Amino acid sequence: MRYLLVTILALSASAFAQTDEQRAAIADRIKSFSNVCVAGQGCGGASVADAAVASLPGEAKYAGCAACHGPNGGGGIGPALAGREADYIVGRLTAYRANEMVGAQSALMWGQAAALSDDDIRDLAEYVTSF
Ligand code: HEC
Known part of the structure; x- marks a missing residue:
């Protein structure tokens, strides 16, 4: 009786054993979950669109905005x-950089735009239109 039990256990264990191929397939399937991606960082599973956005110079400049x-x-x-x-966007940022009033709260933007170069403004506008 005990041998029968051992045989049954051994058989059922082998039924659950995975082949290397199955193990590889499972590892492949859960791989994407172990990769924590922050938007804008180039990471393994990123789509082509994400990669394009990540390469825009305006992304880093937008961090404070x-x-x-x-x-x-x-x-x-x-x-x-x-x-x-x-x-x-370019028009607004250029106006704020010149300390012009646009809306009632323009003063909040003057300091933000003061140090922006023309290239910065173009990069920011390009990034904002990628949303
Ligand atoms: C402290 C908060 C604050 C930060 C930081 C800030 N903004 Fe603003 N932004 C505002 C407010 C408030 C307005 C509306 C100003 C007004 O009344 O004219 C505004 C307006 C704008 C506008 C015009 C929007 C429209 O509808 O006309 C643009 C473009 C803009 N911001 C871009 C930026 C960019 C780019 C950055 C980063 C370089 C930035 N802002 C950082 C608060 C902020």
Whole structure:
């Protein structure tokens, strides 16, 4: 009786054993979950679109803007930027850099735009239109 039990256990254990191929397939399937990706960082499973965005120079320059305009331009303390044309963004930033009044809270943007170069403004506009 004991031998029978051992045989049954051994048989059922072998039924659950995986082949190397199955093990590799499982490892492959769970690999993507072990890769923690932060938006904008080039990481293994990133799509081609993500890679394109990650390479935009405006992304790093936008880091300080995100606090008020949202990481994807959805707005917050500042108005939403997503969906705006690049020319519109360039025009606004150029006006703020010249300390011009646009809306009632323009003073909040003057300091933000003061140190931006023309290239910075173009890069930021390009990045914002990628949202
Ligand atoms: C402290 C919060 C704050 C930060 C940081 C900030 N903004 Fe703003 N932004 C505002 C506010 C408030 C307005 C609206 C200003 C007004 O009334 O004219 C604004 C307006 C704008 C506008 C015009 C939007 C429109 O609808 O006309 C653009 C473009 C813009 N910001 C881009 C940026 C960029 C790019 C950065 C980073 C370099 C940035 N902002 C950083 C608060 C901020």
